[in-house]
Amino acid sequence: xxxxxxxxxxxxxxxxxxxxxxxxxxxxxxxxxxxxxxxxxxxxxxxxxxxxxxxxxxxxxxxxxxxxxxxxxxxxxxxxxxxxxxxxxxxxxxxxxxxxxxxxxxxxxxxxxxxxxxxxxxxxxxxxxxxxxxxxxxxxxxxxxxxxxxxxxxxxxxxxxxxxxxxxxxxxxxxxxxxxxxxxxxxxxxxxxxxxxxxxxxxxxxxxxxxxxxxxxxxxxxxxxxxxxxxxxxxxxxxxxxxxxxxxxxxxxxxxxxxxxxxxxxxxxxxxxxxxxxxxxxxxxxxxxxxxxxxxxxxxxxxxxxxxxxxxxxxxxxxxxxxxxxxxxxxxxxxxxxxxxxxxxxxxxxxxxxxxxxxxxxxxxxxxxxxxxxxxxxxxxxxxxxxxxxxxxxxxxxxxxxxxxxxxxxxxxxxxxxxxxxxxxxxxxxxxxxxxxxxxxxxxxxxxxxxxxxxxxxxxxxxxxxxxxxxxxxxxxxxxxxxxxxxxxxxxxxxxxxxxxxxxxxxxxx
Amino acid sequence: xxxxxxxxxxxxxxxxxxxxxxxxxxxxxxxxxxxxxxxxxxxxxxxxxxxxxxxxxxxxxxxxxxxxxxxxxxxxxxxxxxxxxxxxxxxxxxxxxxxxxxxxxxxxxxxxxxxxxxxxxxxxxxxxxxxxxxxxxxxxxxx
Numbered sequence: 001x002x003x004x005x006x007x008x009x010x011x012x013x014x015x016x017x018x019x020x021x022x023x024x025x026x027x028x029x030x031x032x033x034x035x036x037x038x039x040x041x042x043x044x045x046x047x048x049x050x051x052x053x054x055x056x057x058x059x060x061x062x063x064x065x066x067x068x069x070x071x072x073x074x075x076x077x078x079x080x081x082x083x084x085x086x087x088x089x090x091x092x093x094x095x096x097x098x099x100x101x102x103x104x105x106x107x108x109x110x111x112x113x114x115x116x117x118x119x120x121x122x123x124x125x126x127x128x129x130x131x132x133x134x135x136x137x138x139x140x141x142x143x144x145x146x147x148x149x150x151x152x153x154x155x156x157x158x159x160x161x162x163x164x165x166x167x168x169x170x171x172x173x174x175x176x177x178x179x180x181x182x183x184x185x186x187x188x189x190x191x192x193x194x195x196x197x198x199x200x201x202x203x204x205x206x207x208x209x210x211x212x213x214x215x216x217x218x219x220x221x222x223x224x225x226x227x228x229x230x231x232x233x234x235x236x237x238x239x240x241x242x243x244x245x246x247x248x249x250x251x252x253x254x255x256x257x258x259x260x261x262x263x264x265x266x267x268x269x270x271x272x273x274x275x276x277x278x279x280x281x282x283x284x285x286x287x288x289x290x291x292x293x294x295x296x297x298x299x300x301x302x303x304x305x306x307x308x309x310x311x312x313x314x315x316x317x318x319x320x321x322x323x324x325x326x327x328x329x330x331x332x333x334x335x336x337x338x339x340x341x342x343x344x345x346x347x348x349x350x351x352x353x354x355x356x357x358x359x360x361x362x363x364x365x366x367x368x369x370x371x372x373x374x375x376x377x378x379x380x381x382x383x384x385x386x387x388x389x390x391x392x393x394x395x396x397x398x399x400x401x402x403x404x405x406x407x408x409x410x411x412x413x414x415x416x417x418x419x420x421x422x423x424x425x426x427x428x429x430x431x432x433x434x435x436x437x438x439x440x441x442x443x444x445x446x447x448x449x450x451x452x453x454x455x456x457x458x459x460x461x462x463x464x465x466x467x468x469x470x471x472x473x474x475x476x477x478x479x480x481x482x483x484x485x486x487x488x489x490x491x492x493x494x495x496x497x498x499x500x501x502x503x504x505x506x507x508x509x510x
Numbered sequence: 511x512x513x514x515x516x517x518x519x520x521x522x523x524x525x526x527x528x529x530x531x532x533x534x535x536x537x538x539x540x541x542x543x544x545x546x547x548x549x550x551x552x553x554x555x556x557x558x559x560x561x562x563x564x565x566x567x568x569x570x571x572x573x574x575x576x577x578x579x580x581x582x583x584x585x586x587x588x589x590x591x592x593x594x595x596x597x598x599x600x601x602x603x604x605x606x607x608x609x610x611x612x613x614x615x616x617x618x619x620x621x622x623x624x625x626x627x628x629x630x631x632x633x634x635x636x637x638x639x640x641x642x643x644x645x646x647x648x649x650x651x652x653x
Contacts, residue, residue: 394616418593
């Protein structure tokens with residue numbers, strides 16, 4: 001089979017000592033970042049990009065490091081959900097519902113190890129899904145011309161807020177802010193400077209890494225300063241766990257749940273605008289409907305731990321499909337991963353599979369390796385990771401800030417970029433306060449130039465006829481989905497949001 | 511109220527953006543679309559969404575008390591000073607001072623924060639510079 005020989009090539013690339021070591025390092029750092037409240041997968045990958053970049057790693061090696069961090073953070077998010085009832089990152093929210101009650105019953109070790117296995121199953125199946133689905137999507141994407149690509153980008157922005165988005169005007173505002181920032185700099189087609197206001201430093205445009213690190217990592221530091229939240233959230237009693245392997249009976253009981261949740265999560269991850277948070281919510285909701293006959297969900301049912309964990313890890317894998325095959329990420333973290341690819345001069349999309357198969361298959365092989373490494377790290381070493389919850393933010397947050405500065409300074413060596421990053425940090429803080437999503441801004445700065453180039457190419461090909469944007473059934477279809485996706489949250493979003501909130505609150509008030 | 515101010519600010523931003531776009535000098539060798547069309551579309555949607563935010567504001571967010579705002583402003587000033595002085599005084603000294611400040615403001619005692627600041631600075635220097643060979647700012651003393 002074609003796929004298997006490609007995969008074998010991928011393993012040949014990924015299985016070098018250096019890459020294995022990077023995968024191990026990435027998984028370890030990722031789990032730490034996922035576990036620490038205040039450092040999610042997007043933050044974690046964001047502060048590490050400049051470092052991987054300035055360390056001079058090759059494209060495959062950097063990708064292996066950073067996707068291991070991504071997968072690792074997805075694993076790590078569950079730890080504080082279960083032990084402290086505080087999600088380590090957003091997708092781990094649903095794990096609180098049954099994980100924390102289990103921990104209160106004295107089953108913390110079981111809950112942690114079971115969720116580790118569930119994460120593994122979800123991520124493992126999703127990686128297979130990625131292998132099978134991405135090449136099909138690539139074949140489809142080869143039909144796309146510039147007009148269709150422009151429509152696809154519009155679709156990505158329209159659906160990014162997701163069905164649970166609270167305010168579509170704010171999502172649109174954020175997307176336009178990002179696109180507007182991308183315009184700054186010398187125009188690639190005519191060579192005239194645009195919106196630089198004579199500032200020479202801006203002629204190259206704003207480096208999206210500066211924007212990402214500022215918006216995600218520094219704004220988090222400001223949030224902690226605002227609340228003066230410096231004490232650790234855990235003391236040594238709370239991180240005490242019992243056994244570190246799941247009982248076989250519990251594994252047997254939860255196997256069907258894990259499998260179903262993985263499928264649901266994967267589909268949610270692939271679809272535009274869903275992402276891991278919705279993936280874990282949907283898989284929890286589906287399981288509750290299907291198997292919760294005695295009403296034990298929410299009171300520490302192991303299946304209620306397995307479902308969202310398998311779901312969010314499967315969604316994380318699923319979200320890689322549109323990112324790799326189309327170059328259009330569907331979630332915050334995959335947007336940050338897109339930044340990784342772009343900063344390595346790799347443009348994801350259908351051509352990536354044809355031109356850089358070594359990168360694609362090396363990455364996929366790395367995902368498999370990362371998965372096994374994570375399982376091996378998470379089951380026996382969970383005690384070590386839980387101890388991390390005792391690191392107080394008053395030490396952690398200065399460290400995060402300083403690493404952000406080091407990373408950006410390492411790339412450009414200019415104080416101007418550092419100042420710009422501080423500006424983005426403050427902006428991120430204000431926008432978070434106002435409930436404006438930050439991911440569309442990132443996506444806008446990343447995709448802005450490609451989007452504009454596709455627009456201009458499409459219209460140049462048609463000799464200045466703007467109707468060419470709606471010139472094919474495919475383009476019309478994409479625009480239709482974009483419009484529906486944008487309007488849907490306004491219509492059905494309210495009901496879904498209140499449901500998610502109710503479920504989440506049901507667990508915290510007990 | 512916050513959203514109304516935010517929306518109004520967005521409208522002004524959109525207008526300034528559109529005005530600045532119109533100031534772009536077009537070169538005589540241009541494609542059919544030119545460098546202005548895309549930013550103008552962006553400015554239009556930016557303006558429209560700001561208008562919606564202004565007319566249909568969300569519930570008021572929880573703004574921190576004035577003291578906390580000053581806290582954030584002070585931290586930003588420290589970071590700006592850090593960015594400016596980093597090339598002058600070198601990585602270790604600048605980072606130790608900035609990290610000490612941040613740690614202190616997050617609630618460490620004086621001694622704790624000095625220890626944390628120096629520890630963070632030397633830790634990053636050892637791992638990223640000595641181990642990974644990343645180039646950090648060199649001060650007058652070579653570190």
